[in-house]
Amino acid sequence: MLKTFRIGGIHPKEYKISAGKAIQPIAIPDQVIVPLSQHIGAPCQPIVKKGDVVKTGTLIGKTVGFVSANIHSPVSGTVLKIDKALDASGYRRDAVYIKVEGDEWEESIDRSKTLVKECILSPKEILEKIAAAGIVGMGGATFPTHVKLTPPPGTKAEVLIVNAVECEPYLTSDHQLMMEKTEEILVSIAIVMKAINTRKAIIGIENNKRDAIEKFTQAAKAYSNIEVVALKVQYPQGGEKQLIDALLKRQVPSGALPVSVGAIVQNVGTMFAIYEAVQKNKPLIERVVTVTGKNMKNPCNVLSRLGIPVSVLIDAAGGLPESTGKVVSGGPMMGKALASTDIPVTKGTSGILIIPTLEAKRKSMKDCIRCAKCVNVCPMGLNPSLLMNLTEYEIWDRAEKNSITDCIECGSCSYTCPADRPLLDYIRLGKGKVNGIIRARKK
Amino acid sequence: MVVSPSPHVHSGDNIQKNMYGVLIALIPAFIVALYFFRLDALIITACSVLFCMGFEYLIVRFIMKKEPSIFDGSAIITGVLLAFNVPSNLPVWILALGCLFAIGVVKLSFGGLGNNIFNPAIAGRIFLLISFPAQMTTWPSPVTATSVDAVSSATVLGVLKHSPESLPTIMEMFLGIESGSLGEMSAVALLIGLIYLLCKKIITWHIPISIMAVVAIFTGILYIFNPIPMYNPLIHLFSGGLMLGAIFMATDYVTSPMTKRGMLIYGAGIGVITVVIRLWGAYPEGVSFAILLMNAFTPLINNYTTPKRFGEAVKHG
Numbered sequence: 001m002l003k004t005f006r007i008g009g010i011h012p013k014e015y016k017i018s019a020g021k022a023i024q025p026i027a028i029p030d031q032v033i034v035p036l037s038q039h040i041g042a043p044c045q046p047i048v049k050k051g052d053v054v055k056t057g058t059l060i061g062k063t064v065g066f067v068s069a070n071i072h073s074p075v076s077g078t079v080l081k082i083d084k085a086l087d088a089s090g091y092r093r094d095a096v097y098i099k100v101e102g103d104e105w106e107e108s109i110d111r112s113k114t115l116v117k118e119c120i121l122s123p124k125e126i127l128e129k130i131a132a133a134g135i136v137g138m139g140g141a142t143f144p145t146h147v148k149l150t151p152p153p154g155t156k157a158e159v160l161i162v163n164a165v166e167c168e169p170y171l172t173s174d175h176q177l178m179m180e181k182t183e184e185i186l187v188s189i190a191i192v193m194k195a196i197n198t199r200k201a202i203i204g205i206e207n208n209k210r211d212a213i214e215k216f217t218q219a220a221k222a223y224s225n226i227e228v229v230a231l232k233v234q235y236p237q238g239g240e241k242q243l244i245d246a247l248l249k250r251q252v253p254s255g256a257l258p259v260s261v262g263a264i265v266q267n268v269g270t271m272f273a274i275y276e277a278v279q280k281n282k283p284l285i286e287r288v289v290t291v292t293g294k295n296m297k298n299p300c301n302v303l304s305r306l307g308i309p310v311s312v313l314i315d316a317a318g319g320l321p322e323s324t325g326k327v328v329s330g331g332p333m334m335g336k337a338l339a340s341t342d343i344p345v346t347k348g349t350s351g352i353l354i355i356p357t358l359e360a361k362r363k364s365m366k367d368c369i370r371c372a373k374c375v376n377v378c379p380m381g382l383n384p385s386l387l388m389n390l391t392e393y394e395i396w397d398r399a400e401k402n403s404i405t406d407c408i409e410c411g412s413c414s415y416t417c418p419a420d421r422p423l424l425d426y427i428r429l430g431k432g433k434v435n436g437i438i439r440a441r442k443k
Numbered sequence: 444m445v446v447s448p449s450p451h452v453h454s455g456d457n458i459q460k461n462m463y464g465v466l467i468a469l470i471p472a473f474i475v476a477l478y479f480f481r482l483d484a485l486i487i488t489a490c491s492v493l494f495c496m497g498f499e500y501l502i503v504r505f506i507m508k509k510e511p512s513i514f515d516g517s518a519i520i521t522g523v524l525l526a527f528n529v530p531s532n533l534p535v536w537i538l539a540l541g542c543l544f545a546i547g548v549v550k551l552s553f554g555g556l557g558n559n560i561f562n563p564a565i566a567g568r569i570f571l572l573i574s575f576p577a578q579m580t581t582w583p584s585p586v587t588a589t590s591v592d593a594v595s596s597a598t599v600l601g602v603l604k605h606s607p608e609s610l611p612t613i614m615e616m617f618l619g620i621e622s623g624s625l626g627e628m629s630a631v632a633l634l635i636g637l638i639y640l641l642c643k644k645i646i647t648w649h650i651p652i653s654i655m656a657v658v659a660i661f662t663g664i665l666y667i668f669n670p671i672p673m674y675n676p677l678i679h680l681f682s683g684g685l686m687l688g689a690i691f692m693a694t695d696y697v698t699s700p701m702t703k704r705g706m707l708i709y710g711a712g713i714g715v716i717t718v719v720i721r722l723w724g725a726y727p728e729g730v731s732f733a734i735l736l737m738n739a740f741t742p743l744i745n746n747y748t749t750p751k752r753f754g755e756a757v758k759h760g
Contacts, residue, residue, distance in 0.1 A: 007753050012452060090446070169452065241753060253754040326445045332452040339446050359452065360445040367557035369458060372701040376647065381752040383701060386745075403752060411450030418456040419557070425448050 002207055002232035005242040006249075008379040009234040010412045012169050012333065014208060018292045018299035019172045023180060025303045026316055028100055032075050032307030033085045034060065035095040038346040039136040040143045041067035046096060052079045057106035057283055060096050063131075069144040069347075070134035074285040074305035077101040086343055088329045088336045095344075098307070109282045115183050116279040119191050126195040126278055133277030134284050134347075139163060139174075139238060139267035140330050142348040145274065148266070149196055151259040158262035160193055160201040161247060162271055164216075165231065165238040167206060168331025171351045173288040174268050176301040178205075178212045181272050182219050188275035189226055196264060201226045203268075204247050206233045235333060236410035240265045242379050254406050269350070284347060291317035293354030295324075304345045310352050311341035317352075325360025328353040333411045366419040374413035374423055380406045384413035384423040391430030400434045407431050458556075461696075462516025464645045468636035469523055469691065475619050475629040480531035480583070484625055490535050492522030494542035502551050517556045521545055524564035527626020527687060528731070529571065530582045537578055541571040561738045562695045565688075565731050572731075582622040598623045599682035600727035603673055610672055616681040626687055633686040646694045649706035654689040655680060657714025665722075679721065688730035689713070698738040705741075705748035712737045 037043035044061030054060060054073040061071030077100045085095035105111060121129070131146035151157060162185075166174040178185065189201050203220070205213050207230045220226040231237055231246055241252045243265060250261040258265055266274075269288065276282040285306055292299040297318025304313055310327065314320050320327075320341070328335040329349050374384040382403055390399040404427060413423040476484040499518040503511040525541055545567030553559040572579045582598055599621050602610055611621050619629025627633075640646045658679050665674040672678060679685065684692075693699060693713055700709050713733040720729025 007751065010454070012454070245753075251754045254752070256754075324444065326447070326451060328449075328451050330449075333450045335449055335451065337444075337446040337448075337451065339444070353451070355451055362447065362453070363457075366458060367555070369461075369557045369696045370699075370701055371461065371696040372647075373456070375701050375703075375750050378750070379753065381750045381755065383750055385701065402749070406753065409449070415450050415452060416454050416456060418458050418461055420453070420457070422448075424450065428448065 002230055003246050004232035004234045005237060005245040005379060007381050008377045008412060009236070009242075010377050010415060011233060012235055012415065014233070015170050015294070016172050016175070016208065017170070018290050018301055019175060021172070021176065021300045023176055023288055023301045023303050024316070026305070026308060026313060028075055028103065028305055029308060029312050030100055031080070032098050032100060032305065033095050033309070033344045034071060034074060034098065034307040035085060035087045035093060035344065035346055036061045036071060037087075037093050038071060038142060038306070038348065039069040040141065041065070041069070043094060044068060044071050046082050046094070048079045048096065050079055050081050053077070054079060054098065055104050055106050057109050057285060059283075067144055067147050069136045070132060070283070072134060072283040072285050073098060074307050075100045076104040086340055088338060088343055088346065088349070090336070090339055110280040115187070117187050119187075119194070119278060121278065123195045123197060126191060129278050130195075130274055133273070133282070135270060135273045135277055136284070136347050137267055138269035138273060138287060138347060138350065140334065140348050140350050145266070145270055148264060149192065151196075151264065152257070155257075155259045156262070157196050157198050157259050157264040158200065159248070160189065160196065160198050161243060161263050161265045162189060162201060162203040162268055163238055163240070163243055163265050164203050164205045164209075164212065164268040165243060166209070167233070167235045167238040168333055168335075168351075170292045170353050171290045171331045172292075173290040173301055173350055175209050175212055177272055177288050178209070178268055179215065182215050184275045185268060185271050186216075186219055186223055186226065187279065188271040190223060191278050192266065192271070192274060193225070198264075199225055202247050203228045204231050204237075204243055205229070206231050206237060208233050236379055236408065236412065239379065239408050239410060241408070254403060287345070287347065287349065289313060289345060289349055290351035292351060293321070293356070295321040295356050296354055297321075306346055307344045309342045309344055310338065310349075313345065313352055314341060314354065321354065321356070323356045323358070324354055325357035326355040328355060333415065334409065362422070363420040365421045368419055368421060371418060373416045373418065377412040377416045379410060379412060380408060382407060384427060385421075387430060388421065388423045388426040391426040391433070396430070396434055396437055399430050400438070404431050404434050405438070458515050458517075461645050462520055464643050465520055465640065465691065466516065466523065468639040468645070469527070469626070471632035471635045472527065472626045472629065472687070473523075475632045476527070476531070476625045479619065479628055480625060483531040483583075486535070487529065487531055487533065487538060487625060488523060488526040491526035491538055491542055492519050494539050495519070495522035495525070495546050498543050498546040499551065502547055503555070507551065507555075515556065518546060521550070521563045521567070524626075524691060525567045528564065528568040528624050528684065529579065531625050532581070532583050533578055537571060537575050540574070541567040544570045557697055559697055560742070561735055562692055562698045565692050565734050565738070568731050569735060582624070584622055598727065599678065600721060603678065603727065610678070613677045613681060616678065621682065623682075624684065627684045630681040630686045633690050637690045640690070640694075647703070647706070649703055650694045650699055650710045651689040653707045653710025654693060654714045654717070655685070657711045658685060658718055661715060661718045673722065679718065683721075683728045684730040685717065688734055692731070693734050693737070698741055700741050700744045700748065702745065702748045702750045704750075705744040708744055708748065709737050709741065712740065
């Protein structure tokens with residue numbers, strides 16, 4: 001029996017139609033827009049101004065505080081302006097507009113393809129390099145990686161978990177990256193194990209990626225203490241807490257960090273970025289993006305510089321079909337619907353999903369029939385139907401008591417509801433409200 | 444372009460699918476009913492469904508002034524279940540009253556599907572049982588090869604209570620060769636329905652199995668100390684409305700608890716009350732009263748039981 005997490009879960013149709021498509025680089029357009037907030041935490045402070053000439057890899061945004069991540073220019077050219085730009089959050093936020101001129105890289109970056117296995121840096125130096133390169137969780141959460149790799153004093157990770165689950169339907173960017181950059185990822189795992197001083201690493205891969213499981217199982221033999229585990233296909237297994245439960249049979253308590261059960265989880269795309277940062281001095285300026293959708297002519301995996309408008313990527317996949325109803329950044333379960341195709345690719349853009357008109361609109365909601373299917377699928381063991389009602393009637397104390405803040409917003413409840421009730425919409429709202437109340441109480 | 448919060452896909456599950464799934468699961472029991480009661484079974488079931496749908500349409504349309512959704516399947520289920528809970532020779536006008544009570548009072552006066560506290564079919568059956576006790580407890584014998592003429596006879600539980608020497612065998616009860624209401628005859632047909640419901644994930648095992656287990660354990664303990672037919676757990680499992688109630692009536696989404704723990708408490712409650720009424724109550728059968736009583740406790744159970752939270756079963760090492 002394949003391992004999986006123990007509470008709830010769903011299995012949506014996979015639609016991994018871009019699987020096996022080799023990663024193609026995207027040609028750089030004339031202008032890029034680089035948002036200064038591409039991560040969870042404080043937005044960066046811009047350190048360039050209008051007219052400044054930048055190279056590919058030049059630092060353009062510096063961190064403010066510990067929970068933040070540097071931003072580098074993904075292209076070479078001239079800074080046009082620093083202005084508001086619409087991003088995937090739906091807000092207009094500060095971004096650096098750069099006019100592209102050629103593609104000249106910072107000299108410190110090693111652009112060769114040769115695999116660099118040796119790493120003589122100390123753990124501290126490794127972490128500093130990761131922080132300097134502006135690496136964040138690339139599975140979509142975009143939490144600064146150096147923060148995650150620095151557990152609070154008194155805690156220690158016994159095991160590094162590499163999240164190669166890619167449980168979202170449609171997305172294949174991690175899968176393809178694993179097929180093409182197997183060795184680099186394994187080197188990176190060894191580096192991170194050294195940085196956080198752990199003896200053991202586990203790579204969790206869902207069983208719908210048999211080729212990747214085989215490739216990694218073979219390649220990992222050359223490394224010590226790296227184990228590859230095939231997992232049953234089950235959403236949301238890529239959720240940090242779910243993955244730890246699936247692999248270690250340990251459940252992170254409510255409100256605690258994964259390191260409290262001895263684990264640190266990193267996405268496989270993040271691992272590759274760490275390899276490039278530590279071994280090649282390359283900051284995070286590009287990423288693999290799956291561009292896909294049922295009606296797309298050429299669903300594919302592309303390597304895109306950050307800051308390129310998603311419309312350029314969509315064109316590479318055959319252009320926007322007439323039947324387009326919705327453009328989503330990320331997967332269909334947790335991705336964000338974009339208000340415009342001018343929005344740029346950022347560090348967290350794992351995929352661009354084009355949803356046809358027919359599927360884009362929700363059905364009207366019916367009265368709850370209390371079938372409890374939402375309760376059965378909730379991976380956190382919550383009662384979504386109750387939480388929705390409590391939010392609707394603004395009964396915050398009971399919402400808090402019923403652990404609304406534990407919700408990981410995976411959307412399994414809304415996905416499942418036979419009465420088409422927007423459970424997660426309400427719960428998200430209630431969660432924000434209750435979190436606010438808790439913060440106010442602590443002050 | 445549409446901009447909306449995630450998730451952007453839906454399972455495609457809907458209320459109709461679940462309701463029609465329950466109806467499909469009722470087909471084996473219906474075939475058994477047709478086999479034993481012939482045309483009567485068809486007439487009673489068809490009339491009951493038509494009355495329920497008709498009353499729902501008229502009341503929603505002209506009294507509640509809303510758009511009726513009689514094809515969501517819930518009124519059809521109420522119709523079928525009510526028909527399955529009455530003798531096959533019940534006068535049709537009495538049946539119509541039962542349907543009116545079930546749909547009009549029990550379901551729609553609370554706001555319709557999803558908002559009712561009691562299961563409409565159960566409440567309808569009890570309404571008829573109390574209002575028309577004679578007609579509701581005169582069962583024709585099933586038409587079988589040996590007894591072609593339908594004559595009125597007592598159910599197994601009636602026999603058990605009043606003259607336990609003339610019981611059918613357990614196997615006869617299991618297959619359904621006994622007297623009883625239309626749809627409760629054959630335990631095996633109802634169990635096939637249960638398997639279908641579980642496979643299609645329309646219900647979970649918690650409610651039906653907890654009811655059956657508690658009934659079997661409760662009577663089983665008594666049977667160990669005093670092995671008379673009255674306490675025989677197999678008779679209690681395979682006779683009367685236990686299977687029909689446990690599989691199709693107690694599992695009604697709207698009127699049963701939402702958490703697994705709640706479902707087990709609710710099922711156990713139904714099991715205990717059923718046995719108590721059957722053994723020591725005035726009525727030979729207690730399943731419908733047990734379900735109705737536990738329906739009333741459902742909001743309370745929901746309030747005091749939580750699902751098993753993530754992190755509750757923390758295991759280190």
